[in-house]
Amino acid sequence: MSPRPxxxxxxxxxxxxxxxxxxxxxxxxxxxxxxSAYLYMLQADHFADTCAVATRGERIVGLATGHCPPTRPGAVFLWQVGILPEVQGMGLGRQLVAAFLRLPGAEGAVRLETTVTPSNTPSRALFHRIASDLGTECQVTPFFAEADFPQAGHEAEELFxxxxxxxEAIKHL
Ligand SMILES: CC(C)(COP(=O)(O)OP(=O)(O)OC[C@H]1O[C@@H](n2cnc3c(N)ncnc32)[C@H](O)[C@@H]1OP(=O)(O)O)[C@@H](O)C(=O)NCCC(=O)NCCS
Known part of the structure; x- marks a missing residue:
């Protein structure tokens, strides 16, 4: 069912x-x-303090999911951010990342980490924009190469x- 405008x-x-x-x-x-659906169901329960959703009426139209990697003290890792095509380009991606950084699980984190493929121009621009809005740096380094994936055709994932x-900057994001 489509949401009412x-x-x-x-x-x-x-x-x-x-x-x-x-x-x-x-x-x-x-x-x-x-x-798998079960992975998202577990995330919404076990990792709820590092997962945000955007809703329109009863329907979920966007998400920003992540966790605090046990081996990377101080980091909060944003695993997937996605917005339905019908609500893209309206500032929601930025708002979701801001909401993600304000979640209880991200409190005290000194570093936001995420991975992005080389061809995902909107996502790359989004995270550079977030860094700029926070008045801080965004470093991009190799993380997983194409050859690390079991299936052919998966792009590399670069670490941002x-x-x-x-x-204080997060409050005003
Ligand atoms: C990436 C994504 C989350 C951005 O969400 P959005 O709500 O459309 O983005 P916003 O309207 O908040 O835009 C925020 C910034 O992102 C960048 N951006 C968003 N869409 C863009 C596009 N099509 N091309 C280039 N930059 C784009 C811009 O820097 C923009 O800020 P600005 O226009 O003020 O400079 C959304 O496009 C999406 O869900 N894409 C599919 C899933 C995906 O690729 N997720 C990321 C994988 S890591």
Missing amino acids: SEEVAIRQARHGDGAGMWQVVHDCGVLDLN RIEPLDA
């Missing part, structure tokens, strides 16, 4: 029960790696590191 988009922390809608957004984005993060 009058319905506002809201952003909140993910919660148990959001997993199916999160899976659907990733499916409908058509760009992100689609994982945005640091240092400043709590």
Whole structure:
């Protein structure tokens, strides 16, 4: 069912029960790696404090999911950010990343990490824009090469590191 145009988009922390809608957004984005529905269901429960969703009415229309990597103290890792095509280009991606950085699980993090493929121009521009808005640096380094993936045709994933993060700057993002 399509949302009514009058319905506002809201952003909140993910919660148990959001997993199916999160899976659907990733499916409908058509760009992100689609994982099993159960993975998103677990994320919405076990990792809810590092997952944000955008909703329009009852429907989930965007997500920003991640975790704090146990081996990388100080980092919060944004794993997937995706917006349904119908609400792209309206500032929602930026708002979701900002909401992600304000989640309880990201509190105290000094570095935002994410990975992006070389061809994903919108996503690359989004994270450079976030770094610029935060008044900080964005470093891009190799992370996973094409050959690291089991299936042929998966692009490399480059590591974007945005640091240092400043709590005051995040408030105003
Ligand atoms: C990447 C994505 C999340 C951006 O969300 P969005 O809501 O469309 O983006 P916003 O409107 O918030 O734009 C924020 C910034 O992103 C960049 N951007 C967004 N869309 C862009 C596009 N089509 N081309 C170039 N830059 C783009 C711009 O820098 C923009 O800021 P500016 O226009 O003020 O300079 C969205 O395009 C998406 O879901 N894409 C498919 C999934 C995906 O690729 N996810 C990222 C994988 S890591």
